[in-house]
Amino acid sequence: MSRPWDELPPREALAALAADFHRRGWMAGTAGNLSARSGAGRFWITASGCPKGCLDPGRDFLEVDLDGRPLDTPPGVRPSAETAIHAALYRRFPEASACLHVHSLAAARVSHDLPPEAVELPLPPLEILKGLGVWEAAPRVALPLFANHLEVARIARAVARRFAVEAPAVPALLIRGHGVTVWGESLQQAHDRLECVEFLLAYLDGAGSGTP
Template structure:
């Protein structure tokens, strides 16, 4: 079985190649028995090595880390998702252009996803459904973003396995690496669709 860190590094290279994790932006994590591995802060996502990951427990305490490596500043967001969605085993947070464009289309903290057949891959079986993606305000203090998510998820779980942070990036999760990647790809497809629909005056939402 491939080491979780090696799988996370491979995913990061994939997303870097797609333009979703340029520079040191974005973060990825995967559950382990006593917590989760997450990317270390400030590391280039196309060149991640095993030492570029930090193990945390669900309270944020460091379990394993190479000297000089700090966990991603956004680890608090991952902790909130793992607590509220125990089925989630992998989380991907990326910074795509289309996701940040589409955050501007949100109303009252929700982005209406396009009613496409693709939503079946996000667990929505209906034909031409009306589904909203939660959109959270960005804050300089990431802990405040995590607190907002914690409050929102305690009140109501989203219909789809993801959340958008306005002018910041998209977070998607799944039961394993394949599911998390699949979900992220479908969200990014929706963002591309909405961006192009607006560009061509088609409205984009139902």
């Protein structure tokens, strides 16, 4: 069944989603990046340094290949370094057609507060896990956690290495002190999954602060 976010042309949908996420505080300033497959071996992604509350679908996107290389670079448009993470996920998960990366306060705070040796964030066994494909009576699943690096290519390589041998229990990953990335088979599914992950992170953030 066709759903609203997949009925729009990809760049228009991504710009509208970014404005929505910006209003929710998940994409402050120019933070975060959103992408959607545009064909075999290529995807559209938000360009670097563009304010996420007011993206221009015609100007603020780049089309890149699955190595993250721009297929065309309009003047003044730069690819985001974080494109490498999107590319790694599209290569690893052929069924993924959209990938959403945001810098929410809950994601930054919950991941920052984890012990230094942690490699995952256990998720609470809440009903909303069904939105991430987890249908168990007492689920014990975790979000994969990655170290943050100034050189984003290091994060992308770590994601590729880990997921090559171990598929995550949920279609999402967390970068410490940074943000969350979610993917889906459609833009609508990725959007819905991101809302579920952010719900879980807000729950954990509230639990940690003593305000459930």
